[in-house]
C-alpha cells in the first residue's frame with residue numbers, strides 16, 4: 001500500500017515553502033514521503049539482522065558474568081540492537097513520542113510525591129501508596145500503571161505494585177533528583193530546539209540568546225536559572241553527583257598514574273596546593289580523591305560559585321571550600337594541578353578561553369598541570385551517552401562535546417601557550433583525562 005499526501009492541500013494554519021515543504025508550528029513535512037510504502041512502518045525494522053544478533057547473544061552462554069562490566073555492556077548493546085531490529089518503525093515512533101516522555105513525566109511526578117520512598121516497603125496497593133504520600137489516588141494509579149507498563153515497577157496485582165532495584169535507586173537523591181531538575185530547568189529547551197533553529201535559519205546557536213534563553217524566556221544561563229529557582233540548583237548538584245557513579249574514574253591507577261604524575265616532584269612547602277577542582281560542585285571528585293589517596297601531600301581546594309559552595313553540607317575537613325568565579329583571577333597560584341570535570345563542555349570556545357586564561361595565569365611553568373576530565377568524541381563510533389550529552393550541551397548551553405581536533409584547537413590556541421601532553425583513557429570510559437602543561 002502506498003500513502004499519498006495531497007500536494008494541493010496545505011495545512012489550514014500552515015504554509016508551504018518553495019520546495020513544497022509544509023511548515024506548521026516550526027515543523028516540516030517533506031512531500032518526498034509520498035514515495036515510501038506505509039508497509040515499511042509496520043514491519044520489524046530489521047528482521048534480517050535478528051538471527052545474527054541472537055547468535056551473538058547466545059555466544060555469551062546461559063549465565064554470562066554480568067558482574068563484569070565489559071560483558072554486561074556488550075550484552076546490553078546486543079539486547080538494544082535486538083529491540084531496534086524487532087520493533088517496527090511505528091512502534092519506535094510511539095515509544096519515542098508517547099512512551100518515553102510519558103514515563104519521564106510519570107516518574108518525575110511520582111518522585112516528587114514521594115511514591116518511591118513509600119513503595120520501598122512494597123508490594124502495596126495504590127490506595128496504600130496514596131495514603132502513604134497523602135496525594136490524589138486517581139492520578140497516582142495512572143502514573144504507576146504507565147511506569148509499570150514500561151517495566152520500572154513490578155505489577156503484583158490490580159493496582160498493586162512492588163518496587164524494583166530501579167525504583168528503589170530513585171530514592172537516593174543523587175539518582176532521583178535528575179528527574180525534577182531536568183524536567184523543571186532543562187528539557188524545555190530541547191523540546192523547543194527545532195523551533196529555535198527554524199527561527200534562526202539553522203545558524204549555530206548563540207550562547208547569549210540561545211535555545212535555553214528562548215525556551216525559558218530568560219537572560220540567565222542554566223546554572224543561574226536553577227540557582228534562582230529552588231530547589232533546581234540543589235537538585236542539579238545532586239544530579240552532578242549521580243551521573244558519574246559507577247564509571248571508570250581518572251584517579252584510578254589503571255587510568256592515570258596519580259602518584260607518578262602528581263606526587264612525584266610535588267613542592268612540599270606548607271601552603272602548596274596539590275589539586276584545585278574548578279567548578280567542582282559539591283566536591284564529589286575531591287572527596288573521591290581524598291578517599292583513594294588519604295596520604296596525598298598538599299592542599300585540595302574546591303572552587304565553585306558561592307551559591308553552590310554555601311549549600312555544601314558534608315565535606316571532608318581536609319578539603320578547602322573556596323567561593324570563586326572562574327572568570328576572575330585564580331587565587332591559588334602554582335598548584336601541582338588545576339582540574340576541571342565537565343566544565344568546559346558547558347561553554348562555547350570564547351567563554352572557555354576566558355576560563356583558561358585565568359588558569360594559565362596561575363600555572364607555574366615546568367611544574368603545574370591542567371587536567372581536563374571530559375569526553376573526547378571520536379570521529380567514528382561515538383558512545384550514545386557522550387552524544388546524548390552533546391545534545392544537552394547544544395540545547396542548554398549552545399556548547400558542545402569536543403573531538404580531539406576541537407580540544408587541540410581550543411587548548412593549544414597560541415594565546416595560552418598550553419600543550420596537550422597526553423590524552424588518558426581506559427576501556428568502557430566515555431570520559432578521558434586530557435593532561436596539559438605550559439609549552
Ligand SMILES: C[S@@+](CC[C@H](N)C(=O)[O-])C[C@H]1O[C@@H](n2cnc3c(N)ncnc32)[C@H](O)[C@@H]1O
Nearest residue numbers: 223240279280281304305308324325326341342
Ligand atoms: C556541569 S557542572 C560540573 C560539576 C563537577 N565538576 C562535576 O563534574 O560533577 C559545572 C559546574 O560549574 C560551575 N560554574 C558555573 N559557572 C561558574 C563560574 N562562573 N565560576 C565557577 N564555577 C562555575 C557550576 O556551578 C557547576 O558546579
